[in-house]
Every structure is written in C-alpha cells, then in structure tokens.
Amino acid sequence: MALALWPRVSHILWLSCLLPSAPAVVAAGRYELRLVTDSPATTGAEMTITASLVSSDNGSLVLPTNTHFYRFHWIHSPLLLREKTEEAFSSTVRAVGSVPGDFPVSVWVTAANCGMCQPVARSLLVLSVSEFLVGNLVITQNTSLPWPGSYLTKTVLKLSFLLHDPSDFFKTAWFLYRWDFGDGTLLVTEDSTVYYNYSIIGTVTVKLKVVAEWEQTTLDAGKGIVQKKGDFSASLKLQETLRGIQVSGPTQIQTFQKMTVTLNFLGSPPLTVCWHLTAECLPPEEGECRPAPVAGTAYNLTHTFRDPGDYCFSIRAQNVVSKTHQYHRIQVWPSSIQPAVFAFPCATLITMMLAFIMYMTLRSAAHQKDLAEVADLDFPPMSDKNPEPPAGVKCCQMCCGPFLLETPSEYLEVVRENHGLLPPLYKSVKTYTV
Numbered sequence: 001m002a003l004a005l006w007p008r009v010s011h012i013l014w015l016s017c018l019l020p021s022a023p024a025v026v027a028a029g030r031y032e033l034r035l036v037t038d039s040p041a042t043t044g045a046e047m048t049i050t051a052s053l054v055s056s057d058n059g060s061l062v063l064p065t066n067t068h069f070y071r072f073h074w075i076h077s078p079l080l081l082r083e084k085t086e087e088a089f090s091s092t093v094r095a096v097g098s099v100p101g102d103f104p105v106s107v108w109v110t111a112a113n114c115g116m117c118q119p120v121a122r123s124l125l126v127l128s129v130s131e132f133l134v135g136n137l138v139i140t141q142n143t144s145l146p147w148p149g150s151y152l153t154k155t156v157l158k159l160s161f162l163l164h165d166p167s168d169f170f171k172t173a174w175f176l177y178r179w180d181f182g183d184g185t186l187l188v189t190e191d192s193t194v195y196y197n198y199s200i201i202g203t204v205t206v207k208l209k210v211v212a213e214w215e216q217t218t219l220d221a222g223k224g225i226v227q228k229k230g231d232f233s234a235s236l237k238l239q240e241t242l243r244g245i246q247v248s249g250p251t252q253i254q255t256f257q258k259m260t261v262t263l264n265f266l267g268s269p270p271l272t273v274c275w276h277l278t279a280e281c282l283p284p285e286e287g288e289c290r291p292a293p294v295a296g297t298a299y300n301l302t303h304t305f306r307d308p309g310d311y312c313f314s315i316r317a318q319n320v321v322s323k324t325h326q327y328h329r330i331q332v333w334p335s336s337i338q339p340a341v342f343a344f345p346c347a348t349l350i351t352m353m354l355a356f357i358m359y360m361t362l363r364s365a366a367h368q369k370d371l372a373e374v375a376d377l378d379f380p381p382m383s384d385k386n387p388e389p390p391a392g393v394k395c396c397q398m399c400c401g402p403f404l405l406e407t408p409s410e411y412l413e414v415v416r417e418n419h420g421l422l423p424p425l426y427k428s429v430k431t432y433t434v
Helices: 002-027 340-375 391-404 408-418
Strands: 031-037 046-055 070-075 080-087 090-096 101-111 121-130 135-141 150-152 156-163 174-180 186-189 193-197 202-218 222-239 245-248 252-254 258-265 271-278 290-294 298-304 309-318 323-333
Touching: 031 101, 031 121, 046 070, 046 101, 046 121, 070 080, 070 090, 135 150, 135 202, 135 222, 156 174, 156 202, 245 309, 245 323, 258 309, 258 323, 271 298
Parallel strands: 150 222, 252 323
Antiparallel strands: 031 046, 046 090, 070 101, 080 090, 101 121, 135 156, 156 193, 174 186, 174 202, 202 222, 245 258, 258 298, 271 290, 271 309, 309 323
16 A cells, blocks of 8 residues: 555655746746856955846846745855855855966856756856956056057156955055166156156057065964065057148149159158149048058158149148148149150151251352352453453353452443443533533
8 A cells, every 4th residue: 555655645745846946947048147256366365256136138027026035056166265145136255266277156046945956047157366466557648549559649648557456455565566668767666656758659568567565474484474466568559649741842833744742741650641632722521532551751742734723732641649631732834845746746847947947058158159269260361362251251241340340430331342232321411601
C-alpha cells in the first residue's frame, strides 16, 4: 500500500515545489538585470556593484509589489566580500581585490522560495583591479574647440589630475606630482592642478607621475609607510588660429599670360585652401570652390586668363582651429601678342613687306650707281675736222648738257641746235627814241 501511494506523494511534492516558482517562470524574459559599478580600483580599495531588476521594455510592465518575492544570487570570488545590502528589486555588494587583475562577477534573480528554479534575469560584468593609482589627467582651456585633443597655443591651459577613489581609500595619503610638459619643461608640485602656456605649435605629450604615501598599520610590522604610484599621459594638438591670408601678386595682367599669386597663411598648418574666380568679390559657396590641401604656411596659385575684364579671386582657408576669407582683384587687358593661331599669318605678311622694301631699296641704289658711272666717262675732244660728237656724247649732251656746260649762254645755244623748231626762249625788245 505504501509503495502504491509513493508515486502520488512524490508528484504532489513536485507540484508544491513548482507553485512558488510559477510567477518566476511567467516573468522570465519580461525583466532584465542591470549592473552598475565604480570599478576600476587599486588593490586594497573597495568596489561597489549594484544590480537592479527592471522591466525589459523600459518600464511599461509593473513590478510586483511584494519586495520579498525575488532573491539575488552573487558569485564574486576571488574578490573579498565586505558588505551586501538588498532593497526593493535591487542588491548591492562591496568587494575588495587583494591582487591585480580582471575578475568576473555574475548575478541572477530567482523566486525567493525557490533558489533552484529558472532565473528571472541574469547578468555578468568584469571588475578591473590595478596595483597602481587610478585616475585621469584632465586638460581644459577657456576657449573650447570642436576637435578633441586640440588646443590653442599662446593661451593658458589648465592641467588637473583627478584621482578615482570612490571609497576614500587615500583619504589620509599625501601626494607628489612630477609634470613633464613635452617641450622640455619639468615641474614638481604638491598640488594636483597646474597652469601652463605653450608657445609652440604641433603635437606634444604631457606626462605626469603621481606618488601617494600614507601610514598603515600591519599585523606583523606595526605601523609602516605604504606607497603607490601611477603614470599618466595626454596628447595635445597645439594649434594657432588662422588670423588671415596675405596675398602677393600682380593686379594687372594681359590675356594668355600665366599669373602666379602667392598666399601666405597667418596660422598653423595643415590647412585646406579653396579658391573661386568671379567678377565680384563674394565668399565662395559650397561646390564652387577648388579645394587644395596645404601642408605649409605658403601656397602658389596659378591661372591663365583668356578673356579681358575685371576679376576677383575669392580665397578661403581653414585649419582645425578656425577659417578665414581673403580677396584679390586683378584687371586683365587684351594682349599685344596674339595667340599662336594668328601668329603665322601676321609673320608671313610682315616678311613679305620687309622683302618688298629691301627690293625697292636695292633697285634705287643700283639706278643711282649707273647715273654716276655715266657722268664720270672721259670723252675725246671735239675738233673742226670732226664736228659731230659720238652718239653717246650727243645723248649725254641732250640729257646731261645743262650740268656739263659752263655758262647759261652755252646751254641756250645747245637748246637752239637740238630744238630748231621751238620758239625762242625770249622776245626781242625794241627801243624807241623819243
């Protein structure tokens, strides 16, 4: 009889064990477990981990009103548990790491009366424990820049060390700070905040060494001095504001001549230069510019004008700190030297004109030379026996007679002989006596 009743009794006991866990099974997947910690920490310092049970759909579900309905289970070994507290739907533990390393901590939630039942929610995180000091090197400036890690040169910087000690583990320690500003300057202070003004541009690395000492009581040696150190660094991009652009170049030029304009930037590189050529001096719009990266503080801009007129170079430069605009007007005149398409016809015409002028000059010189040779001939003397001169002499007398005769009377006589039918050159004048 007892053997026959045992299966029924075991079945009833199994159902009674599942009854407390029924709400948890129903709630599985409807909640999630969120973990928050103040890790990392140095060895010997306490770390706090808080687990909170919340609705998985951001609070649309209502949590049970019974605060003792769930139980939180923690696994934190090898961390040493110092304290554990539980509140409504949350649990907090405080643990200490005696050795450095990364240690996983897991937690899950079950029904309060059924620790072996299916968890409602579970979560896991890793705590970091260091043998060195934990903190951050913070650098600020009155002028904030939109680029991370970029700061203005020749402007005061505030450098501060923020110790991460939420458990007040170093409340009795004294600190010493050794600063290396990366430009050859070293400084030792007892204050965690210093002010520094850089006069250079470029990238520098600030290094900080922190030493903490305090007195601690030990079981074997009584009181002793305990020391912890930490090394920290930060990279700074020191930039100089772009104060303007100096433009040097011609203001007048002829067409089809290559123009070069030199741009000198009053700021720290690298920069992005953008220029646009228009009839009016207006800031270039997006898409109208011709961007060009510039690694230095100078840039040569070249352009060749094909049409005369008044133009304006609209120049925009920008570095990681600021940007600026500049304009340069230039007047383009028609070129006295035409393009190559007109050069050959013009050269041909000029060559033909020069050849014609040289031909006419040489021809005139040859004609004058012939006249001079005829004038210098020696003629034989004329006699009574040979009254007729040679043919050449007669021609010479007709053409050049006026220049060879000695007196005007001789000239008139020659004219009468050769032009007998012509009237006399003068009329006789009659004289009357009264």
